[in-house]
Amino acid sequence: MFALLSLLLIPVIIYFAFYFQRIISFFYPQKNFFISIICFLIAVLFVYPARNFFSFWAVIVLHLFAFSLLTDMIMWLIHKKKSNHILDSIYRLGLIPLLCVCILLGYGYINMKDVHAVQYTIETQKQLSQNYKVAFISDLHFPNTMNKNELIQYCNDISKENPDFVLLGGDIVDERTTLQQMQQTFQALSTIQNQYGIYYVYGNHDQALYASQPAFTPEILKQTIEQNNIHILCDDSIRIQDEITLIGRDDRSHQRVSTSDLLQNVSSDDFLLLMDHQPVELDTNNQLQIDLQVSGHTHGGQMFPVGILSEWLGFGEMNYGYRQLSHMQVVVSSGIAGWGYPLRTGSQSEYLIINIQSQS
Structure with a gap:
């Protein structure tokens, strides 16, 4: 079971490698193969514990993944019409999905207790x-x-x-x-x-x-x-x-x-x-x-x-x-x-x- 979940997480790891690379590129715009390798390793360390699907960490990782994909689609649609420098900066920093996850999990905790x-x-x-x-x-x-x-x-x-x-x-x-x-x-x-x-x-x-x-x-x-x-x-x-x-x-x-x-x-x-x-x-x-x-x-x-x-x-x-x-x-x-x-x-x-x- 854990082996199957690990395989299913490979696309998620690849996605987060690009996600972290996008954040780093905001501060260091120059492309660097070494930075790409570092981002991939960070993604592995970030995602791999989520192979325990019922863990709290899996909840964080999968929700961040879902919100990030949704943000990507929304930004793609916005860019088709008009680019916005401030919005682009927030997007590249990965802040939007992080904020969404924090709000959702905060709501989830309050709702559970109610x-x-x-x-x-x-x-x-x-x-x-x-x-x-x-x-x-x-x-x-x-x-x-x-x-x-x-x-x-x-x-x-x-x-x-x-x-x-x-x-x-x-x-x-x-x-x-x-x-x-x-x-x-x-x-x-x-x-x-x-x-x-x-x-x-x-x-x-x-x-x-x-x-x-x-x-x-x-x-x-x-x-x-x-x-x-x-x-x-x-x-x-x-x-x-x-x-x-x-x-x-x-x-x-x-x-x-x-x-x-x-x-x-x-x-x-x-x-x-x-x-x-x-x-x-x-x-x-x-x-x-x-x-x-x-x-x-x-x-x-x-x-x-x-x-x-x-x-x-x-x-x-x-x-x-x-x-x-x-x-x-x-x-x-x-x-x-x-x-x-x-x-x-x-x-x-x-x-x-x-x-x-x-x-x-």
């Missing part, structure tokens, strides 16, 4: 004895974008919504979370005030299976969650108030049973709420008469234009938001935080408040 409370109303033909308010949190990836005190404040904000029960949709912690941070996370989440419990499903990152030396084992994670009175639903279900069946799937990255197997002893008269970290098997679950599926995982396309490209190219079954199928309704959250780096330019950070009610 968490929204998003409301959905789900109506069902099934008769419920009351309206239910459900809080849904996914993709926290603690502590990538917030500290313990900030998390506690969000938990307090959710408590003020008076949810009947709370759903934790996976990737609450990940490979970068320390043992102490993992313990602090579930201690904080357990303080959310509710009527009927807090329920959790595994994501693909929670158990730190991608780390060579994880800070905690899956057993310690499970023990910590349960010690904080949070119920783990791993291919399991639980009945709430004798009229809602909450079905929690293990993540699709693990070996798991089918949804149909989980419905064997479930009453079809209940409102069937399925929680799956990844928004998958939507058609199957719809055919099985699931009433509502809630998922996360996609981050709504954390970095622009990932979300748009996913939709256009058909990657995944659903990227973000609400969808009504022939029977089932689906809600996919972009998550309360994000993975990899504390930046979000393609979506918003959010937790969900889902109101479930019978049709009047």
